[in-house]
Amino acid sequence: MKPVDFAAFVDELARLSGEAILPFFRTAIHAADKSQGGVFDPVTEADRAGEAVMRRMISQNFPSHGIIGEEFGSQAPDADYCWVLDPIDGTKSFISGMPVWGTLIGVTHKGNACYGLMHQPFTRESFSGDGSSALWRGIGPNQQPAERKLRVRPCESLAAATLMTTHPALLAEGTLDAFRRVEAQVRLSRYGGDCYAYCMLAAGHIDLVIESGLNPYDIVALIPIIEGAGGIVTTWDGGPATKGGAIIAAGDRRTHEAALALLRL
Structure with a gap:
């Protein structure tokens, strides 16, 4: 086809x-x-x-x-x-x-x-x-x-980043503290958006999306969009995101690596 x-x-x-x-x-x-x-x-x-x-x-x-x-x-x-x-x-x-x-x-x-x-x-x-x-x-x-x-925007550090999640209350048990560590380092944190947040990342309006407890149908369609725009989507341990779970999407690999380091503590 x-x-x-x-x-x-x-x-x-x-x-x-x-x-x-x-x-x-x-x-x-x-x-x-x-x-x-x-x-x-x-x-x-x-x-x-x-x-x-x-x-x-x-x-x-x-x-x-x-x-x-x-x-x-x-x-x-x-x-x-x-x-x-x-x-x-x-x-x-x-x-x-x-x-x-x-x-x-x-x-x-x-x-x-x-x-x-x-x-x-x-x-x-x-x-x-x-x-x-x-x-x-x-x-x-x-x-x-x-x-x-669509093209992601450069973001050299967490201090310059805008972060989104649908809502902290929806994070899976045991992951909220890790999210808060990243949130404490970013310039701006916003809640809401679901799939829209990932598309705003691909469009270059925000820099990070961090969520957990996702199913494949929550993320699979968004992966080729973000990657096609120059971004990266992985699990919190850096693995493939297609099966869902704890997910991080970033427009810049530098902020992705910095956020991963905090999520893994």
């Missing part, structure tokens, strides 16, 4: 999932709690509708491919090509009417993240990457379609 055909198919997945999800945004939608008494983990009819349409299209067009999705589980996850889907990354923002959520569509080839897209149908923008380049597409100041290449 040629890259241009692959990208076009992902764009179609994003369009159709957006059509399924967007009618529910900023409505009186009910959110069920998947946590079973733990930290509130909402799921909505919009989540399920968005994933269902993507899974149906993938199965029709690529029946030999695997699928890992947040809402409907795994199907042939060890296939050479595997689609990793999160229909609404940032459901808490979605049900609060905040536009910092997005649909994550990632693809792995033999376990390596090879293509990813984050689509936000409400703001009409998308961030995509294949590990060697990354692109933003949206609406420009003249209200016409626009696009530009």
Whole structure:
């Protein structure tokens, strides 16, 4: 499958999932709690509708491919090509009417993240990457379609860095102290954003994203975007990020190394 055909198919997945999800945004939608008494983990009819349409299209067009999705589980996850889907990354923002959520569509080839897209149908923008380049597409100041290449910004030290995490309360047990060590060293720390934070890193607006307790569908689509923009995404021990866990993304390898040193203490 040629890259241009692959990208076009992902764009179609994003369009159709957006059509399924967007009618529910900023409505009186009910959110069920998947946590079973733990930290509130909402799921909505919009989540399920968005994933269902993507899974149906993938199965029709690529029946030999695997699928890992947040809402409907795994199907042939060890296939050479595997689609990793999160229909609404940032459901808490979605049900609060905040536009910092997005649909994550990632693809792995033999376990390596090879293509990813984050689509936000409400703001009409998308961030995509294949590990060697990354692109933003949206609406420009003249209200016409626009696009530009994504590039991380240089950041020589933690003292000059802007750090984001979705929220410290969501960090996995035993990781908060490590996060706080890095947070104490940076110039600015901001909370919120989910997948948007990673895309803002790829776009050169922030320098670090540190989180823990992630699943593959939370991060796989974002890896080729950040790497395509010149950044780096690893686990806290410096390993591959495709299986999730404790994740650090950085635009500059110098800040990545400095943050890792503090996380490992």
